[in-house]
Amino acid sequence: MTTIRDWVGFWDNPHSIYVNARHADVHYRDVAEAIVRLLPGPDARVLDFGCGEALHADLVAAAARTLVLSDAAPSVRRNLAARFAAVPNIAVASPEELRGEPDGSFDLIVANSVVQYLSRADLDALLAQWRRLISPSGALIVADVIPPDVGAVSDLVALLRYAAANGFLIAAGIGVARTAFSSYRKLRAELGIAKYTEAEFRGILAAAGFTAERLPANIEHNPARISFRARRTDAPARAGS
Template structure:
């Protein structure tokens, strides 16, 4: 089993319904805070089940075509009647007009991508964002973080959210789950701040690290990429 197969099924990554609800609510509020206009067109790439995400702007939850059809079907069932939300695949995103999106959010996904897949996603994002748009890369795992650090962050979140007992039981289940086995065998992609800055710059973005990470884990990182204008075009305009 690989990450693609793992996420294409019901997974025990959440310790209970309260954990899932509070997690999505927290991330949703973080994303809503990034939306600058009620008319903004927002792409939530790799959105998962996207519970509670109904803020301002037109939301486009996107899931890779080659994985998570189960989740995609659930999203369509949940949001099919909402005219402001469209569930799209990667192929659908590729067909969107260039420079048509105001905000692209990629949260807690980069760790499951190969470097080539990550570079392709950055290029796609650069093509689809407006000149005034932003790319948000959330939950980037730095090289020095360990599973123990993640566990401590979860337990702290659980203590505040009132699901500590189920979190402890969930961590025990995870210790014997496919998630741990795949993490040990396949690993998670981890990047330093300098590496993310270089990758964003190479893809045509002006990068900066956000003050805080999206979600509950302060040991991970979030970055903002703003499209860099075409210098050749600017030079030609000046001449």
């Protein structure tokens, strides 16, 4: 039996975060469609950082010039490379490989459901890297930030509502029971989950050299969590601003 000691190890092994194939499909389609809506235009160079299985990344690639999918888990990257081998404008990269990318390589960087698994030091390091990689007029989307007052009950209610709306309610009920005894629950108890108020996270972004706005809705299914759009503080003025 594999002993899982960190979040990368968790995502690199089979897990039950998605209660069935329908849940995973709907989730990744919704995320892809949300990214498409946030694209600055059809020539956008996009980085999806911590992308997971990204089952519908081809939807983003069809609306952008290039898409780089990056995930820390080697098995996830292998799956991505095989799934999108026939899509010419999708590339797969490890977080380490991104360090070699030139400054200003991307017009949009998306980090969805990532920051809760990062230490503060790792978050600060990534924000510095993302700021370097974003073009002067580009944007960073940090989504699914968890406020301190959002806990297990909110997560459960949001999941069940999402499941009911998308046809996997029974599977979700079974999955909730299974998760209570899963490696995810154990690892979360051991390592914890990072949580930030809106003001705290705005302050973190400001210290990293970004101005930020809260998006009207979270990219993920839980409306109690927060998504931000951030731009470099030296970004050129935008039309109408």
